[in-house]
Amino acid sequence: MEEKKECETSEDCQSCGQSGSCSEDDKQAHRDQMLKENLSRIEHRIMVMSGKGGVGKSTVAANLAVSLARKGYEVGILDADVHGPNIPKMLGLEKEKLIGTAQGMLPIPLYPNLKVLSMAFLLPNTDAPVVWRGPMKHGVFQQFLGEVEWGDLDYLIVDLPPGTGDEPLSIAQLIGQVDGSVIVTTPQEVALLDSRKAVVFSRMVHVPVIGIVENMSGFKCPHCGKEIDLFKVGGGEKAAVELQVPFLGRIPLDPKIVQDCDRGQPFVAANPDSPAAQAFSEITDRLEEFVLHQEKAGPKASSSEKKEKAGRVSKFKEMLK
């Protein structure tokens, strides 16, 4: 049997001139090779999960990505919610469309060092539902990870839809080595019930749990300043202790977050001094610590690569001042 050569094109199989003579197996092998090459340029891969929807998972994912970018890192954010892709709307990119090049699709830049990819960029209009079963979603994730020109990234933040079904399974399987998962919950018991499932799921697929974020935690009346017991407080921290995973912090409910999401401006950039932005900043620090601690345990990058990365980080910090 003739030994298979690695495919030499950097083009995906729909745009490659040689694909007519390739078998389905050849094409899959080429896709896997492109995926592997793309992933090798992404230093840290983080999954943002929740058991339940509507706990602010996308808000947390978007603001974590913006916080990391503001610290100077090269960041990508992959909106893996195919049916309800809200990241573009939250970041003011809802009118953008993906552009394909011979080298692959280009993600949409929010800042020079923050790139965004979402199903929303491929839809004909914002009302169009994506009526797909699991295998179709797996296929699109393979393209989003393997055939998109992400370039060199320090962090890829994947915003997953709620639940423990096809999407998180496909993402965990395609990425292979995920650094860790951030589990977002609100403090009320019904949400905690599902978040605990997300922690167990993360362990099942061998993704370390970076920790639990308690969102919409506590609320003060903007008129009289008194505390309102809306979704309660402290449930996320209690769950973290019980499940023996780190607690990353609590983000207070702030109507400005809802308004900023609707207006498409990243909250942490628009209100850097608010208590909620402060909370995001502390959570980002803990995420960085976790990742650095992991690196110490088993360094991935060589010293010359680290030096190059340090230079890149300070260049972006300069640009964002």
Next chain:
Amino acid sequence: MEEKKECETSEDCQSCGQSGSCSEDDKQAHRDQMLKENLSRIEHRIMVMSGKGGVGKSTVAANLAVSLARKGYEVGILDADVHGPNIPKMLGLEKEKLIGTAQGMLPIPLYPNLKVLSMAFLLPNTDAPVVWRGPMKHGVFQQFLGEVEWGDLDYLIVDLPPGTGDEPLSIAQLIGQVDGSVIVTTPQEVALLDSRKAVVFSRMVHVPVIGIVENMSGFKCPHCGKEIDLFKVGGGEKAAVELQVPFLGRIPLDPKIVQDCDRGQPFVAANPDSPAAQAFSEITDRLEEFVLHQEKAGPKASSSEKKEKAGRVSKFKEMLK
């Protein structure tokens, strides 16, 4: 070719003594037959959907079912959120387990005329995630609809997980003739974006849209009584006008709803005089009107069946007094 006889057992294929000699095709035909028989005893089938999670879809589904039961109807509620099954917790049934009999599984009764079925009743503990792809979920829905002894129902309310993927597709396909869908949203734009997709989806699968419910609509500080602009007001109604579907009503945000959900007591039963319960009651009336209007357009039940049903309804009304 020998003509196939209908299977005469009312048992599912895992419990039937003859199944050893049946082919896979026979078994599937038997499952389809059981599904058809079960569905023929359910007068109205309603899907409760949302594009986005966390908008209170399960809360609306549970309280609609309780409202209908309190009006004397025979009601079933199917929790079709396999990954985050919260209906049992909301109705105080979280410790219940399904019991299998030769005639099928028995749903759990909340009232004599309100039966509940959920994946939660099959899990070893509340932390256990269900890590399933779509085909597994399709299989369990086939069982939940075909091999569960629902009996005669006036209404089956199906609480779907968010999105337009495997679950709503499977449910729409298995039930076949769905009377209509109730789309739940919150007023903020990010949620509306996804709810509009749910409306388009419903039309795509030929399920009439009964209307949009605007949940968490408006909020008054419990201390100073002033209006707080948390998730805004009116977005759901605006979307209904734009998409030309009925608007079913708005439910104000009430911290008591969160508390009651966590405590496992149905809000509309515990606080019948609150503005939110009033809103649920009006929405239930509109649902009934829709269904009666549909019946007039093409009556399903004979007059003797209607008489029997009327008798059953008044019997339950008596019991619930």
